[in-house]
Amino acid sequence: MTSQQLKGVTLGSTMTLEEFVSVARDGTYVEFSDTYRQRVEHSRSLLNKRMKQGRVMYGVNTGFGALSTQVISTDQTKQLQRNILLSHAASVGEPLEEECVRAIMLMVLQNLGQGYSGVQLRTLEMYRELLNRGVTPFVPREGSVGYLNVEAHIALVLLGEGKACIEGEVMPAKDALAKAGLEPVELAAKEGLALINGTTSPTAIGALALYDMVKAAKSADIIAAMTLEVLRGTTRALDDRLMSVRPHEQQRNTASNIRRMLEDSMIARQSIDHRLQDALSIRAIPQLHGAAKKTLYDALSTFEIEMNACCDNPILWPDEEDGGAMSGSNCDSSYIGIELDSACIGVTSIAKMSERRNNRLINTHLSGYPPFLIQGSGLNSGLMIPQYSQAGLLNDMRMLSHPATVDSIPTCADQEDYVAMGYNSAKKAREVVKKLEYILAIELLSAYHAYPFIESSLTPGSASKAVLERIAPSVSRMTEDKYLYPDIEAIKDLIHSGDILAVVEETIGALH
Missing domain, CATH: 1.10.275.10 (Fumarase/aspartase (N-terminal domain))
Structure with missing residues (x-):
């Protein structure tokens, strides 16, 4: 078009x-x-x-x-x-x-x-x-x-x-x-x-990163719900009464998203008493995702102000005919840089929980499924190595989550003796969200291959089913070792494009 x-x-x-x-x-x-x-x-x-x-x-x-x-x-x-x-x-x-x-x-x-x-x-x-x-x-x-x-x-x-x-x-x-x-x-x-x-380049590049971060955070709710479902987690930890006594809006909304994903799931219904308590990577999804999303929405509020502001220097005040050019520092990028540094920490936290959930999916001692989600393990490695990829990506994200804005190297013969470094915050935010999308894609790949091991009488929720059907044309079921790179890329593209989010929202309505 x-x-x-x-x-x-x-x-x-x-x-x-x-x-x-x-x-x-x-x-x-x-x-x-x-x-x-x-x-x-x-x-x-x-x-x-x-x-x-x-x-x-x-x-x-x-x-x-x-x-x-x-x-x-x-x-x-x-x-x-x-x-x-x-x-x-x-x-x-x-x-x-x-x-x-x-x-x-x-x-x-x-x-x-x-x-x-x-x-x-x-x-x-x-x-x-x-x-x-x-x-x-x-x-x-x-x-x-x-x-x-x-x-x-x-x-x-x-x-x-x-x-x-x-x-x-x-x-x-x-x-x-x-x-x-x-x-x-x-x-x-x-x-x-x-x-x-002005702050045009940090704001511009950061806005693209933030847009993708918000979308990925919503997709993380979807993928986490599917992992909870296929690992037979209990939805008791998502009860709104539990959320109401710690009334952070994003925590409560995250729990609501996952409950809605699973409300018609036979698997979730059958599993409600499967364990007294799940591991934190399953039980604390609303708390961690909620905290990260609050950080992202705080950043969004700042960005929408900055995108519609004047960050030039000097500025000409049009209503004061006697005035001149007023020189200040609206070109400082601290607002954008600090928000993006915080956003990088938030989405890296989402990624670290995603990797731990994926580990539970592929670890036979934690999931009860065949090792690395493939029959004939030993001869086949199955989904062993994508978790290595997650580990490498997560290490990168942790390094990139070091804040750029705490640094300052004077420039311009000390006329600019303090420098905000917001551009580097924006640049690394782009890299961080790309790596998050890959980490989430690998978790979803594992969840996709775990569902066939659930007894056929237990059907997934309609939202999970819609995601599985969306993935199926691009990712074939694995009965023996196969070339996994195209599968990871295909699922990552579905996350980045918003397709995963779209099919869920078409099924159960808009997520918070």
Whole structure:
């Protein structure tokens, strides 16, 4: 489906995380509302007026950072815009994924479209055209502390500098623009700084990660419920009376999700007195998943504020004709970075419980099923080694859960003597959620292969049955050792795409 066939997202009012992801990931068409255009044009006219009055304003007619005491003459301001982009495009290494670059461009439009930055409307129209025409700047991903150099690689494309990708081919930016029917533009005063400033890259990349984390956390409830079911766990630990005396909303909602998954399960009904008490990886699902989800929803609240804010520096206050450019530090990424560091800890906790549940599925002494869920073990290893993969992935996640925001390495000759490091929080959040999806996929793979060992008279719940039927076309039942990589990838893709969540919600209604 092309972006023109999708319903467009109109900028100018509050944007949701779902709308944000639809543009970055699905290519949804971007439009500007009249309000958006009016805000931008008013801010630019105000900046032009103040420049004519000869006011000295940081980033408009001065140097940047530690060079802010250097006044730039009017006839040098255009050269200043070009220079800041060329000198700041210093990130290195492998390129960011296309959806991350698109997300950053969208965040730049959101940031500068608030009407406090003094940029020209035509400049923002160019970013909109890059999004809508499928031109993706080539952006090396390593080396940002929160802003500037990643964004500079993107902004260079407006000048016909750097590289860009169109129709799957990386080429000089000038050629990519020409192929899309666009011409390079010349930036005016303040625009070079505005295009690269702010929390746009941490917010953009982090928003994609957070979207996937929330979806994976809901999928974790589904997968945990299926493991509880197939391991003959007791649903007594999910009783709402138990939840009510410790009334954390996400804990209570998680227990409700799992009860609804299993309310028509003959297996769960038969197993309610199977044990007096289950192991914590089964019994404490509402408590741990709930705590992690609270962290994710706290982060979501912060992100929805940041996505609809102005994080530029300086800002131009449009209602004070006597005012100038107010320099502060709205470009600091601490809000985003700290939330993402916390989110990484939360989803790593979900992963560590998933690995333990999987261990119970494949360990014959804990499950009562054949070793590693295959007949003829010894000759066959069955699902022994995917748990090794979980262990390796989980070790990575634990390392990545060390907070980036507790670090600070001064930059800019100590003008920026404290640095938030929110970009690295966002970058590692992307990696953490990918690994969570794999860990959950391996647990679900084991649960899928455990169900046939349940006596046929005991049927699973309708939600579990729907998941099993969704997996079946991609993953054949294992009677002897087989190549497992495609199966893990297939289930991981079903989790990432939201298919697992969708089939359950189609069966029992929306999960909390």
